[in-house]
Every structure is written in C-alpha cells, then in structure tokens.
Amino acid sequence: MIYGDVITDPTFPPLLTGEKVSKDVDPFVKAISASMMGCDAGTIFYAEDQETMRAAITLAPETPLKDSVSVVHALMLSLADGLGALGPPELAIHFVWPSQFKVNAASCGDLRFKASTTDPDAVPDWLVVGLTIPFVRPETVEAGSDPSQTWLHEEGCIELTVPQMIESWSRHSLIWLNSFEDIGYLAIQDHWRAKCDSIGSDVTHPGIGTFVGTDGQGSLLLKCNGMTSIHNLIEEMTP
Numbered sequence: 509m510i511y512g513d514v515i516t517d518p519t520f521p522p523l524l525t526g527e528k529v530s531k532d533v534d535p536f537v538k539a540i541s542a543s544m545m546g547c548d549a550g551t552i553f554y555a556e557d558q559e560t561m562r563a564a565i566t567l568a569p570e571t572p573l574k575d576s577v578s579v580v581h582a583l584m585l586s587l588a589d590g591l592g593a594l595g596p597p598e599l600a601i602h603f604v605w606p607s608q609f610k611v612n613a614a615s616c617g618d619l620r621f622k623a624s625t626t627d628p629d630a631v632p633d634w635l636v637v638g639l640t641i642p643f644v645r646p647e648t649v650e651a652g653s654d655p656s657q658t659w660l661h662e663e664g665c666i667e668l669t670v671p672q673m674i675e676s677w678s679r680h681s682l683i684w685l686n687s688f689e690d691i692g693y694l695a696i697q698d699h700w701r702a703k704c705d706s707i708g709s710d711v712t713h714p715g716i717g718t719f720v721g722t723d724g725q726g727s728l729l730l731k732c733n734g735m736t737s738i739h740n741l742i743e744e745m746t747p
Contacts, residue, residue: 516671517671518554518671518672518674518675518678519675520552520675520678521678521679521682523550523682524550524551524552524565524678524681524682525548525550525551525552526551526552526553526554526674526678527542527551527552527553527554528553528554528555528556529553529554529555529556530555530556531555531556531557533555534555534562534638535553535554535555535562535563535564535638536553536562536564536620536622536636536638536746538553538564539551539553539564539565539566539636539638540564540622540636542566543566543624543633543634543636544624544634547566548566549566549567549568549634550565550566550567551565551566552564552565552566552674552678553565553566554674557670558643558644558669558670559642559643559644559670560640560641560642560643560644560670561617561639561640561641561642561643561670561673561674562638562639562640563638563639563674563677564636564637564638564639565583565636565637565638565681566634566635566636567579567634567635567636567637568633568634568635569623569631569632569634569635570631570689571631571692572628572629572630572631573623573625573626573627573628573629573630573631573632573635573742574628574629574725574740574742575692575693575725576623576631576632576635577621577623577635577725577726577740577741577742577745578688578693578696578725578726578741579635579637579685579688580606580607580619580621580637580726580741581603581607581693581696581700581726582681582684582685582687582688582696583619583637583639583681583684583685584603584607584609584619584700584703585680585684585696585699585700585703586677586680586681586683586684586685587609587619587639587641587677587680588601588603588609588703589676589680589683589684590673590676590677590679590680591611591660591665591673591676591677593676593680594665594668594672594673594676595660595663595664595665595668596663596664596665598664599611599612599663599664599665600612600613601703602703602704602705603700603703603704603705604704604706605704605706605719605722605728606726606728606741606744607619607620607621607744609639609641610705611658611660611663612658612663613705614655614656614657614658615656615657615658616641616642616657616658616659616660616663617639617640617641617642618639618640619637619638619639619640620637620638620639620640620746621635621636621637621638621741621744621745621746622635622636622745622746623635623636623745626742626745628740628742639677641660641673642659642660643659643660643661643665643668643670643673644659644661645659645661645662684696692724693724693725693726694724697722697724697726700722700726701721701722704722706719707719707720707721708720711730714728714730714739714743714744715730715732715737715739716732717730717731717732717737718730718731718732720736723738725740725741726740726741727739727740727741728740
C-alpha cells in the first residue's frame with residue numbers, strides 16, 4: 509500500500525501469508541525450494557521489486573496432477589480480477605494458453621508452474637505457481653519499438669504499485685482457489701475461455717492448427733486436417 513510517498517509491503521488475507529525476498533532472488537525458485545523443505549501451503553513469496561511484479565504461491569493439491577495442474581488458470585483469473593479492480597476501466601485483459609497474460613492486445617507477463625511430480629495420476633506433494641508482470645518499461649527499450657510487448661505503466665496504470673497488485677491478486681486468489689477446490693476446472697473453464705482471445709485462431713504452439721478450446725483439465729484442443737489433438741498442461745510445466 510501507499511502512505512504519503514512511502515510504499516509499504518502488501519498485506520494478505522486470512523489463509524495466505526507473505527514472505528518477502530530480495531530483488532535478486534527469484535520467488536518462484538524460492539517457493540519451490542521452500543516447498544521441498546515442507547513450507548506451509550498458501551505462502552506467497554514476493555520480490556522486493558517496484559518495477560516488476562514477481563511472486564509465487566505454494567499449494568498442496570489433494571487431487572492427481574492431471575486435475576490439479578489446471579489451478580494455474582484459476583490464478584490467471586485472480587490476476588485478471590486483481591488488475592481489473594485497480595486499473596483503468598478501459599483496460600483489456602486477455603490470456604494466451606497455457607499461461608501468458610495480455611494487456612490491450614500486447615504481451616504483459618506470464619505464469620510458471622511446477623509440481624513435485626510429473627506423473628499425471630499421482631497427487632503432488634506440492635505445486636508452485638509463479639507470476640511475472642512487468643510494470644515499468646526498461647530504459648534500454650524504446651517506446652513503441654515492439655508493439656507485441658507492453659508494460660502496465662505504458663497502459664495507463666501509472667499510479668499502480670507492485671505491492672498493491674500483489675495484495676489485490678492474493679485477495680482474488682482466495683475466491684478462485686475456493687471455486688477450483690470445490691468443483692475443479694469446470695468451475696473456471698467458461699470464465700478462462702472468455703478471456704482467451706486466441707480460441708478459434710490458428711496457432712503454432714504447442715502445435716500447428718486451430719485452437720478450438722480447452723477440455724475439462726485445461727488442456728488445449730488443437731484441430732488440424734480434420735483431427736483434434738489434446739495438449740495437456742503438464743507438458744508445459746517448468747522442468
């Protein structure tokens with residue numbers, strides 16, 4: 509939050525706790541290491557960085573990986589809601605499968621995810637989802653030089669701070685995580701698809717064809733030459 513000209517650390521809702529790391533530490537890597545050591549689920553690690561939102565949340569799934577990995581889409585929705593609540597009303601927020609984030613039609617960050625196992629039928633000991641959202645355009649990048657990339661401050665979010673965004677994301681995460689835990693991916697599927705503007709378009713990743721939607725586990729359905737193939741989220745996890 510901001511008091512006068514002082515930017516303070518974010519506060520977190522019940523059931524979630526925050527742990528700040530230095531700017532030169534990757535919160536995603538830190539969260540994975542802490543999860544391996546047995547840290548509590550619901551811990552959000554975040555970097556002391558005012559130019560880029562870098563955070564990661566630790567989770568303890570109760571379902572097999574093939575069902576639990578799609579929680580990444582729930583956390584994308586919470587990120588969209590968090591930014592929608594704080595940004596200007598005309599801000600257009602969209603997704604790219606599997607976990608990329610777009611603002612006003614340009615790339616603006618992404619999410620990474622990793623579990624303790626890659627076995628689809630095993631229940632993971634832990635699952636970590638990390639996110640990176642750029643706020644400030646680097647001085648080395650000329651304004652408008654790459655229309656496919658943007659930064660939040662370039663899109664009118666001038667007064668928005670990283671701690672504010674972390675705080676808003678964490679609050680909205682509780683809502684979407686509860687829905688996901690109660691019903692699974694079907695609770696969020698229509699909401700996620702509504703924000704994915706590439707459905708119905710030709711894509712080149714993870715294969716060449718037409719992206720026709722997602723299945724009940726968040727997998728991409730790709731149609732090519734009259735055949736539909738399935739590309740699951742597990743294949744997109746960070747090694």
